[in-house]
Structure formats: structure tokens, C-alpha cells
Amino acid sequence: MLETKEVTKMFGSADHAVTAVQGVTMNVADGEFVTIVGRSGSGKSTLMSLLGGLEPPSSGTIYVNGEDISSLSSRQLDRYRAHAVGFVFQNYNLVPNLTATENVMLPMEFAGRPKGSRRLRAEELLAQVELTGAKQTRKPGKLSGGEQQRVAIARALANRPKLILADEPAGNLDSQTAGTIVELLRTLAHTEDTTVLVVTHDASMAKTSDRTFRLSDGRLAEE
């Protein structure tokens, strides 16, 4: 369901161009839990941005569910991000003045989901990631790092996307919490039939995934 062909991303002008991702070709099936490992600066986050439609590739094509997202217009990319993909970031990236529930409701609002069903779905998702009771009404500043990342995962799942992109989801967490979060993502991948792509520099996390790719100087290789 996810297929890239010779995807390259360069930054800067021709004279001073920096190639962040170079000729990446990969295929990931539905429901797979895949990790992409690599050192800092190897192009992992840029690849995630490309797959998530946050920026266009300099060359190459990206197919998600058979659709070439590298040729979509800005408005079509908005819809793609709202419906087809969910993001989990290292720094959680929750909206600070909204409660946990409201943060989860946000993508549903952008996707045009009926107002009445948003809260119910958000509360169900938060319960699914084991965030219950008063914690659902707390703002991110009143939650621990692990709890914030659970909210971020619930937010990523809000519109039932077929692809979840997690960029260092456990990077700011202690090892025990990190393990819980990774386990949560793997469970979701299998139970929800959602493809999960996790970018990490932690080799131990890679051992738990279905497949692992290594990104080195922008070039991808399967391990």
C-alpha cells in the first residue's frame, strides 16, 4: 500500500544543494510495522515528511493506497493528511491550550467528521491508549511525557488512517515508557490493520518490528 520509487529530496539552491534523501525505493504492505533506523542527520525525518505529504519530493514518486501523493495539489494534500495519514512526533506536538480530548478531536474536525461523534470517538481512543478519567480533560502541560505521547497516538488514529508515521516516538521517554509506547503502536498496527512506519535511531526498537530499513546519508537499504 506504500510504495516509493527513486524519491530524492534536495534543499537549497543548485550551487549549494544538500541532498537529504537520495533515490529511496521501498514497498510496505498493509498492516506492517516497519522501522527506519539511522543516525542523526541521515534523512529519516525528511523521509517521514515526504511520506506524510508535508513537503514534495524533488524527484521520484510516492504512492499511498495507489495514489501518487507527490503530484497532489496543496488542497489535496490537506485532505490526504486529514484522512489517510496520522503523525506521531518525538516532541508530541500537542496544542498546549487544548485538553487531551480536544487535541484528539482536532483532526476529526479538519476531516469534516460530524460534531456529535467527535468527542465520543476521542474518548474511546484515549481509553484505548489507557488514558482515562480526569486525565482526558487535562491540558498537555499537566500530563507526563508518556501520557502526552499516548494522546498523540490517539490523535494520529482519530480518522482511522491506513498509515501512521511515527518520528522518534519514544525519543523523549524513559526506557520503560518507551517500550510501552512502541508496544502500543505495534498492537495498533496489527489490530487496526494500520501500516506503522517508525523512524528511530534506537536499534533495539528495530528488533521488535516486522521489517527494518536503514537510512545512511539519505540512501535506504533493507536489513
Place this chain on the structure above:
Amino acid sequence: MSVLGRGVRNAFRNVTRTVAIVVILGVTIGLSFVMLISHKAIQEKIDATLASVGTAVTVVPVGSAGTTTPRYLTTAELGRVRRLPHMVNLDEALSGGTKVDGRPVTVVGTNDPTDPVNVGASTLTVVAGKPIDTGGDSDEAMVSATLARRDDLGVGSTFRAYGRTFTVEGIFDSDTAAGNNTVIVPLGTEQEATHRDHEVAHATATADSLVHLSAVTDEITLALGPGADVTSDIGQADQALGPLDSVKSLSLYTLYGAAGAAAVISFLVMVMIVRERKREVGILKAIGGANRPIMLQFMAEALTFSGLGGAVGLVAGGFTAGSITSGLVGRNFHATASAADILGGLAAIVLVAGFGSAAASYLITTIQPAEALRSE
């Protein structure tokens, strides 16, 4: 929570900053509102003063007053005045004295028998009959009601004066004793009776509007030269309205300045807020937010700031407009907010919010989510 609700809530994310923004916008919008009210009140005062001035220009020969040998204008000289632009009427008059039934009366010859100035009054009303025909040198006359009663005259009656027999065509009433001791006859009749052919004791010219009054006064002065005193109320009015005009201009410039300052403040505040929340905008875009709902959210925030600032400004401005205007004018001055002023104030609030929103909207469209998320 709706997009607009989030925008309103975001306006209170930093209460200290919100209070500061509201106070600053309140002061500037309030000042604009006060200046709007002042400007309008002063304009109304100027209009009322000018309306009371009238458009008449009085022309008398130089040195004719208080002398035993009065001087006269000639119909030839006044003919030049009659041809000047923006003139609608030229009332010429010659007065003399005679006896009616052995008692002295003033006789005024005029080509405008209903002009009260000719009988030294400010009002003249025909209470019976009709005004005389002033086209020639007929023996028609208008007598005051006082004389009519005294001499038992009515419309159609006749009386003797200047050795001629006059027929009463109309009876009038004026607001002065001198006016009510006057007989009005055609100008030609008076000139012939007093042997002053083509001579006029005074004339009243009427300009077509207040706008042209000054110009008409100057033109008449130029046409008649130093032999005539030409006066109108415009000079006196100009003297009285001069300070008001200055304050009116000051209030207008301050109004523009304060409204502009409010718009600039709103613009800069929203630029600062969007730049500060660039990463948050990137997150909203990353999770599927299109430009439109994100812009609406920031517009609601800008409108909240402007609305609160505007409310503070309108209330404070409404209470202080009278005293500030009095202070500017230098005397007690009545200035209150009308419904139109309040509507103007509300329009200014929307305008201020619009400026802020425009800044936010533009910046939001330029934010690339990947770039915003990289900028940690």
C-alpha cells in the same frame, strides 16, 4: 470546540498580554471614537452658525451715515453688481420722509417690498392685501398695520403724500417701532418724488449660497471701489468659527491617526502571535488543517482583541467625549455619541480586526508544515 471558539480561547492564552493588548487598543479606539464625536459636534456647531449668518451683503455709500449731506449710490454702479456671478437678488432702496395726514412718516422706495432690512426690521409680514408692484413709478403703497389703524386705512384706501394720491395695496407688520412707522412705495416712485433719479441710499445683495458669500462680498467691493462700504456677516462668522475650524482639523487628523495606530497595533500583534505560534500552525497543517480553518481561528482571535479593545474604547470614549471636546475648544461644548457614531466605532473595530486578520492570514498561508516542524 469550534474553530471560532478556539480562536476566542486563544485570545486568553496569556492573560497579561491580552490585558495589555486590550488596553492599548482600547486607548487608540477610544481616542478615535472621541475624535469622531468631537469632529461631528464641531461640524454641527459650524453648520448651525453658518446657517444663522444668511447670504445677504449690505452695500451703503461711504460716509453716508450720520452726515447732513448723505451720499448715494447710483443705479448704474449697482448695475455692475447685478451682473456679478453667484448673485440671486439685488434689493435697492431709497428712503425719505414726508407727512401723511399731517403726521411724519418714513417712506421707503424699494424694488423688494418684502425685505425687512429696508424698514430697519428683521421680519416683515404682509397681513392684508398684497405686496406692491415695484416695476415702475406707480402710486401703489404698502402701509404698516400701525399706520393703517392710526389713519383708518385699509386695502384699497387712498392717502396723500408728496402731493400725490397713493392707493394702499397691502398692509404689513414688522418687529420694530421704526418699521411700523413706514410706508413702502416703488423705488422709481420714491426717486421721482424726492427728485433723486437713479440714486439709491443702500442695497442688499444676496449670494446664491454661503459657500460663495465671501467671494460675492469681495467681488462687490471690487466692483464699487472705495466709494461703498460692503459688509456681510461672513467676516464675523469667520472670526467666531476660526478656532472651531482648527479644532475640527485637529480632531480629524487625530481620528485618522488613532484609527491608523489601532490598525497597525492589531496588525503587529497578530504578526507577533502567528510568528510565535508558527510551529503550532505547522502541527495543525500536519494533522490535516487547511489554511481556511486555521486562518478563521486567528481571525477570531484578532476580532476578540479588537472587540474587547473596542468595547473599552467605546465606553471610555462615550463618557469622556464631552469633556475632551470642551477642553479642546476651550469652553463648555456639548458632544455626545449618536447611534451613527457608535456604528462608526463598530466599523472601526471590524476594520482594526481586519488589519490584524489580514496579517495573520497572509503569514499562515506562507507557513510550510515541514519547515515549521523542523524549527525547534
